[in-house]
Amino acid sequence: MPKIGLVNINKKYEGLHLLKNVNLEIPNNTLFVILGPPRSGKTALGRILAGLELPDSGSIFFDDEDVTYKGPNQRNVSLVFQDFALYPHLTAYDNIASSLLKSRLTKEEIRKRVKEFAEYLKIDHRLTHYPSELSGGEKQRVAIARALVRGAQIIILDEPFVRLDYKVREDMRAQLYRLHRDLGVTVIILSSDHMDAMAFPDNIAFMLEGEIIQVGNLDAMYEKPTNLSIAKYLGLVEMNVFPAKSILDLKGTEIPRSLSMLDGTMLIGFRPEHVTLHYENTLKPDKIILAGKVKITEIVGSETIVHLDAGLPEPVRVLISMIVRKTPGEAVRVEVDVKDIYVFDAKGKFVGRGGDLIGGDIAR
Amino acid sequence: MKVIRMLGYLGLIIHGLFILGPLYVMIVTSLKNINDVFSIPPKLLPFVDFQPTMEAFEFVANTRVLYAFLTSLGVATAATAIAIIPSLLAAYGFSRYKKAAMNDERSFFILLTLRMTPPFAVVLPIFLYWNLFKLYDTYFALVWTYSVFSVPLAVWLLKGFMDGIPLSIEEAAKLDGYTFMERLRKFIIPVLGPGIAATIALVWLFLWNEFLFALKLGGSNVITYTAYLPQLRVGQRIQWNVLGAIGVLGAIPPLIIFLIFRKQIIRVYLGR
Amino acid sequence: MSRKNIFPIFLQLPINIIIFSLVAYVLGWLIYSVFYTTPPGGQTTFIGLNNFITVLSDARLFNAVLRTAYYAGLGTALEVLLGMIIALGIVNLVSSNIRRFIILIIFLIPMGLSEAVVSHIWLMLLTPQGYLNSILRYMGLQPVGWLTESMALNSLILADIWQWTSLPLLLIYAARVSIPQDLYDMAKIERLSAFTTFRVVTWPYIKNALIVATLLRFIFMYNTIDKIVLITFGGPGLATETIGYYIWMQSFSYRNISYSATLSLLTLLSTAVLAYVFWKSLKR
Numbered sequence: 001m002p003k004i005g006l007v008n009i010n011k012k013y014e015g016l017h018l019l020k021n022v023n024l025e026i027p028n029n030t031l032f033v034i035l036g037p038p039r040s041g042k043t044a045l046g047r048i049l050a051g052l053e054l055p056d057s058g059s060i061f062f063d064d065e066d067v068t069y070k071g072p073n074q075r076n077v078s079l080v081f082q083d084f085a086l087y088p089h090l091t092a093y094d095n096i097a098s099s100l101l102k103s104r105l106t107k108e109e110i111r112k113r114v115k116e117f118a119e120y121l122k123i124d125h126r127l128t129h130y131p132s133e134l135s136g137g138e139k140q141r142v143a144i145a146r147a148l149v150r151g152a153q154i155i156i157l158d159e160p161f162v163r164l165d166y167k168v169r170e171d172m173r174a175q176l177y178r179l180h181r182d183l184g185v186t187v188i189i190l191s192s193d194h195m196d197a198m199a200f201p202d203n204i205a206f207m208l209e210g211e212i213i214q215v216g217n218l219d220a221m222y223e224k225p226t227n228l229s230i231a232k233y234l235g236l237v238e239m240n241v242f243p244a245k246s247i248l249d250l251k252g253t254e255i256p257r258s259l260s261m262l263d264g265t266m267l268i269g270f271r272p273e274h275v276t277l278h279y280e281n282t283l284k285p286d287k288i289i290l291a292g293k294v295k296i297t298e299i300v301g302s303e304t305i306v307h308l309d310a311g312l313p314e315p316v317r318v319l320i321s322m323i324v325r326k327t328p329g330e331a332v333r334v335e336v337d338v339k340d341i342y343v344f345d346a347k348g349k350f351v352g353r354g355g356d357l358i359g360g361d362i363a364r
Numbered sequence: 365m366k367v368i369r370m371l372g373y374l375g376l377i378i379h380g381l382f383i384l385g386p387l388y389v390m391i392v393t394s395l396k397n398i399n400d401v402f403s404i405p406p407k408l409l410p411f412v413d414f415q416p417t418m419e420a421f422e423f424v425a426n427t428r429v430l431y432a433f434l435t436s437l438g439v440a441t442a443a444t445a446i447a448i449i450p451s452l453l454a455a456y457g458f459s460r461y462k463k464a465a466m467n468d469e470r471s472f473f474i475l476l477t478l479r480m481t482p483p484f485a486v487v488l489p490i491f492l493y494w495n496l497f498k499l500y501d502t503y504f505a506l507v508w509t510y511s512v513f514s515v516p517l518a519v520w521l522l523k524g525f526m527d528g529i530p531l532s533i534e535e536a537a538k539l540d541g542y543t544f545m546e547r548l549r550k551f552i553i554p555v556l557g558p559g560i561a562a563t564i565a566l567v568w569l570f571l572w573n574e575f576l577f578a579l580k581l582g583g584s585n586v587i588t589y590t591a592y593l594p595q596l597r598v599g600q601r602i603q604w605n606v607l608g609a610i611g612v613l614g615a616i617p618p619l620i621i622f623l624i625f626r627k628q629i630i631r632v633y634l635g636r
Numbered sequence: 637m638s639r640k641n642i643f644p645i646f647l648q649l650p651i652n653i654i655i656f657s658l659v660a661y662v663l664g665w666l667i668y669s670v671f672y673t674t675p676p677g678g679q680t681t682f683i684g685l686n687n688f689i690t691v692l693s694d695a696r697l698f699n700a701v702l703r704t705a706y707y708a709g710l711g712t713a714l715e716v717l718l719g720m721i722i723a724l725g726i727v728n729l730v731s732s733n734i735r736r737f738i739i740l741i742i743f744l745i746p747m748g749l750s751e752a753v754v755s756h757i758w759l760m761l762l763t764p765q766g767y768l769n770s771i772l773r774y775m776g777l778q779p780v781g782w783l784t785e786s787m788a789l790n791s792l793i794l795a796d797i798w799q800w801t802s803l804p805l806l807l808i809y810a811a812r813v814s815i816p817q818d819l820y821d822m823a824k825i826e827r828l829s830a831f832t833t834f835r836v837v838t839w840p841y842i843k844n845a846l847i848v849a850t851l852l853r854f855i856f857m858y859n860t861i862d863k864i865v866l867i868t869f870g871g872p873g874l875a876t877e878t879i880g881y882y883i884w885m886q887s888f889s890y891r892n893i894s895y896s897a898t899l900s901l902l903t904l905l906s907t908a909v910l911a912y913v914f915w916k917s918l919k920r
Contacts, residue, residue, distance in 0.1 A: 050539065051539075052535055052538065052539070072538065072539045072541075073539070073540075073541040078539065079535075079536075079539055081532040081535070081536060082532075083530060083532055085530065085532035085533050085535065085536040086533075086536075087533060087536070087537075087551060087555070088533075088555055089551075089554045089555050089557070098537070098540050099539075099540035099541060102540065102541040102542065146536075146540075150540075369729065372725050372728065372729045373729055375721070375722075375725060376722065376725050376726065376729060376730075376739075379718075379722055379743075380739070380742065380743075382798065383742060383743055383745070383746060383798070384742065386746075386757045386758065386761060386798060387745065387746075387757075389757065389760060389761065389767055390753075390757045390760070393760060402765045402766060402767070402770060403770065404770050404773045404774055405770065405774040406767050406770035406771055406774060408767075446654075447654070449650070450650030450651045450653075450654060451651060453647045453648075453650055453651075454647060454648050454650070454651040456647055457644045457647035457648050460644075461643075461644035461647070464641065464644035464645070465641075465644070465645060466644065466645050466648040466652075467644045467645075467647070467648060471648070473911070473912070473915055476911050476914070476915060477907065477908050477911040478655065478659070479911075480855055480859065480907050480910065480911045480914070481859075481904060481907055482858065482859035482860075482880055482903055482907060483859070484859075484861050484880040484881075484883050484884050484887075484900075484903075485880075485883060485899075485900035485901075485903045485904055485907075486662050486900065486904075487884075487887065488887040488888070488893070488896060488897075488900070489661065489662040489665045489666060489669075489897070489900075490658065490662060492665065493658070493661050493662070493665070508657075508658075509658065511654055512654055512655055512657070512658045512659070515651050515654060515655060519651065544643075569748065572750070573748075573749065573750035573751065573752070573753075574750070575750060575751055575752040575862050575865075575866075576861070576862065576865075579865075580888070590750050590752040590753070591752075593752050593753075593755075593756055593866070594866065604760060607756045607759075607760070608756075608760070610753070610756075611749075611753040611756060611757060614749070614750055614753050615745075615748070615749055615753065618745075618748030618749060619745070619748070621748070622741060622744060622745070622748060626737075626741060
């Protein structure tokens, strides 16, 4: 429940600068996602938050209390490990009860609490079983119950869905949301899966190479990512990114005048879901029209990804929200609205959207 | 192809007979009267070639040999007991604190070197050492020496098992509020259980079978069953049947250990 | 932060106390005895590097080294080779896991016995009036001089093979069993010959096990003199005197304390080198 403040957290390990001056505020009672590729420092941050490790410098505040040097037990934080870390020699019941055995509760009280959380997480019928006899989803629920039963106000989950299969993931995401809502605890999810960001879009912090690049809700990151990495990370199919020069120099395509004002070294990105098939043969003032040959067609579920060879450094990915069959080699024209374009500088820093171009905000 | 398969089976069978043959010979010899031991044709079938008798085993039960077996039992057990907990702590250090002083790879290497030291190179100095304290031919000397030589083996095995336990289990226990000693007692040792048992068994076996140190550090007081064996060869008549009987009895603990720990032992050699 | 650094040292203290209580004296005594000698009833004198000079001109030592190389070298090679053949044989010819298990346990028994016991079992077989010659005579054949000067060392190797082949066997078996069956199916599809299959699929996996097994057995045969002490007493003559037995003789029969210490020290140095080689091979 308390508001969490991380101030100037630094951590080095074996010469690697894992966390570089991390500053983050997590409001109280939120469901927060820390998103980032592997090795971005998420786990290190989570462990420092939980009190398993000390930062090299910096402080951690819960509300206004400096808890940097407090042990995990005094902090009221729980951590659910990626591999669940259940004690293999104890039953599910004993696993959940383990943290309570150190408290001053009576056996009856412990039994009550364990049953309470077990019932809430729907594993009360498996309490007498050992971890080796439980399924992945059950193991995770036992791990979560063990974390919750201590009465922690903050619960951190390290890559919680990575070891579950697809269907179970959906259930667990819903379960986590309900948990947060019903119990009023702050839930922090450390994840490298953008699907988790999409499932919990309200509070996201994106981490890259030990730094927090952007904080906000999913919409903000989707529409105005501060960094090319974030733009490519979010989205069902990875964004198409090309140097502006390669688009401007393209022959046989239509480039709106507004684009030609761009510096050639800048990077233009557009999402596969914003690319549509071009049918009419008319010119449209604010659309880029690309012509090319189909390389591969991927049918994924009820959608189609067409990889188009359009004379650009890489094939163009087009996401069509229905099943379309195109033969390889087939000539196809596609269009992208300039408003949907993302412009980045040569280093990947976000400059603006296509709409800013039209308004003349971006110039050479 | 079929021929090669037949040859292969034949090879396996021959090797099997090769292994079992001498064992059979030992057992049969232990059941013989001293006069029946060697003859032409060799008497290898009980009841057919010779009358089996328990006189070799009776000899074992009624003379110092029994005492020798008990000594082996006591010494091996005592040394293992002394070595096991320190080795467990050290193995924990080598497994979890690989960067710390005295726990790093170089230190582990020193331990490895100790394990590969030939006994013949150090028996004399050790013998003189105990002599210096007037502890020659005492239980303490042998037990303590055995403890020293058990440690490298025990640490090696325990570290291997320790490495197999994910660190996250200990961290979860830390988060649950347990101190190091509590974690060791309630979480590490129980989970390590079969590994510790296998280590104890293998170390004990190594000491039960040991010969060189027992021979030179013991004397008239302290004598293990292995050190007793040469004594049956003094004089004109070598008591082959008693040698066989001692061999059979000495083989019982290893067999029991193999049966109990078959899974762990196979796992140790298979590296899993 | 400093709390974290000291704790692991405490973990190592107990074993270090145990080990140090003996090793410190042993090493110190060895080094001291190399340079100082006390002849019986005489004065302790400094003899400098005399011992090392003696080592270099010690023909008996030289022969012992050769014998050790032969004993440990041939013994290891045969054990590893035989172990490999049997391991692969078991994998290819025995399909039932239970039967494999039983076979392995049976082959494991000799390893569980004391060297002292094994020595006497083989003494029963090898001694001139023993079982092997009795069987040969019964079959009308000539008895063999198993423990004569020309045969003794080989007989010891035979006994060692009997006892320890199962170690390389187990290690190679484990490696072989860890190879995914898919690779063999691919080899069959591509119609590779048995030899090529071995070279391309099996060998890369068992190569490491082979190296570890070889090093382990070589070091062990180098280190162990139990069978020599109990079966041949280094004889007949010097026929089975390895380095280890020579040092044993110097220590307890001739009581050349100073010289024995020199040889022991040199042996320990070579042990450290062998251990280093073993260590490096494991890290791969």
